[in-house]
């Protein structure tokens with residue numbers, strides 16, 4: 121009798137272990153977004169303009185250089201930071217100034233941001249400045265309908281003319 | 288074992304260690320382990336003892352968590368091979384092949400076994416960590432197992448999370464994206480890994496091949512890490528008993544049949560799933576990052592790793608003297624080598640011209656100061672009539688001569704009813720609390736330090752009975768000490784208790800630190816049993832004692 125009880129208790133504990141494994145392997149479920157929300161992902165990598173203008177070397181400067189290095193035009197390596205502003209329905213949603221990567225600040229500026237927004241119809245406006253003057257040279261606007269759970273990616277690609285809204 | 292075999296074995300054991308570890312050796316923390324006392328450990332021990340009553344020590348999962356880890360790994364390997372054979376590491380094939388697999392009973396069961404073994408692996412590993420932590424088994428020479436253990440945690444998580452990327456469903460997508468967001472938080476020259484996962488474009492065949500490769504390479508590294516982890520313990524407990532193995536496998540199979548693992552829908556880059564069924568054993572890091580930030584998750588991971596990793600050096604404890612060899616009393620028989628739980632004794636060829644096959648040498652950086660070697664030495668006998676009792680290998684903090692002197696004092700002080708000598712251990716139930724006029728107690732560093740001849744000596748010296756106690760079965764703080772002692776007393780291990788010693792007068796009763804009350808009761812039960820023994824036997828002993836004492 122004692123042994124039967126012992127075995128029963130063993131089985132019970134194994135079952136408890138199994139139930140714990142089974143339960144926590146998928147519950148409680150995780151809500152990626154709060155109910156009634158959609159997601160905007162602002163994501164791009166962009167190399168901005170050099171921080172200053174190029175200039176020509178003087179004849180004197182050129183003479184000091186080795187013959188194979190005598191290039192007339194010198195440009196600064198460092199790039200300007202990239203400034204982005206995103207508005208939703210006329211109100212600011214997010215803005216960021218992304219510094220260029222690299223020790224010499226000559227790399228690309230990378231932005232990645234998850235922005236949960238209420239689901240529904242929205243108009244997004246995005247602006248980007250990538251020069252030393254900080255002027256917003258790229259502007260785009262898009263009206264989208266975002267049902268709950270929908271993801272809108274706002275990318276930036278000069279080759280494609282600037283901002284790209286991917287629904 | 289012949290002498291030459293021992294040398295080859297010693298050399299084989301030491302060479303890789305020497306190569307791999309000599310650099311780390313100089314950084315070794317204090318050698319004496321922290322006392323395993325503390326509220327957490329006491330509570331843990333109580334649960335463990337309760338489970339002993341149900342499963343027996345060999346079948347008790349809490350006593351064999353590391354071994355269960357190995358079992359789960361083998362299950363993962365076996366089921367993983369099957370899954371690998373049917374998996375297609377291509378953009379379209381990944382989801383399809385896993386889904387097809389789940390459509391058959393065998394495929395679904397194997398897949399589920401693979402998933403639940405991974406979860407079980409995490410569960411037992413975390414418990415194993417907690418147990419070693421609470422027991423204070425991470426200081427001194429044990430730093431190596433501890434630090435490699437911390438590295439195993441990373442490999443375990445990298446293996447497990449990587450597994451969730453292979454089915455190519457929304458869960459994989461979610462986990463990949465979260466992992467990429469996390470990696471992107473490192474200042475890596477403007478790299479944006481997460482950009483690869485925002486549209487399906489980058490999920491190429493080659494990318495799936497890479498994921499599959501990672502899910503083989505990282506687990507193999509984990510296996511190598513597990514091998515390294517147990518390099519410094521001898522006879523590691525890597526195989527759970529048959530009962531524990533069968534119970535665990537039955538549980539896994541039942542769970543796999545009742546709740547088979549499934550995939551979510553294929554990824555939809557334009558929308559997020561409303562709810563993700565998170566595997567909280569492995570994927571809890573994603574919600575944690577969501578609640579904080581990628582940088583915060585890095586901070587937490589770094590903090591936990593550093594705090595755990597530095598623990599052997601942070602918790603500084605007094606460094607106890609290590610075992611010392613006395614060449615004049617050592618003939619290289621190798622029993623200390625065979626019994627040392629940490630491979631801290633080697634036997635080398637003799638160069639001092641003395642008699643004997645070899646000479647033992649202690650590797651101080653591996654020694655945990657348990658004294659099991661002293662209990663194993665055939666020279667460790669209190670009957671020797673030398674001017675100064677010196678044995679082949681001994682502990683400076685409690686030498687054989689001191690042990691004999693303590694025993695003689697105890698014997699001389701015994702008064703009254705059946706007289707009992709109790710040999711105990713500093714790590715188990717504290718026998719000092721049980722001393723009485725009719726009960727002499729001697730607490731050793733570990734019960735494995737007890738040469739069986741001391742039992743004989745106590746009985747001949749006037750004790751009516753000898754009770755030997757120490758940590759609970761399969762629970763020796765120093766590993767193997769109580770097992771070796773039981774085997775020595777049973778005549779199954781050298782040096783053994785002489786056959787002529789009346790077994791009715793010797794009792795072995797293991798008792799953990801929290802079981803002092805039960806040990807007291809065991810002693811009383813033993814005393815009653817002794818009182819019932821034929822007086823003739825006792826008279827003989829008295830007479831002998833009179834002779835012995837002159």
Ligand code: HEM
Pocket residue numbers: 352353354356357412415416419424425429432433434435436437439440443513516517520522523524525595764765766
């Ligand atoms: C993959 C996961 C792991 C496996 C399979 C594993 C397995 C083992 C095994 C089989 C032993 C030998 C036990 C014995 O014979 O006494 C052991 C010892 C040990 N493990 Fe682990 N372990 C793992 C992870 C960890 C972790 C995460 C830690 C803590 C950070 C850890 C800390 C230790 C310590 C300190 C010992 C030495 C115990 C002693 O010296 O008595 N292990 N492990």
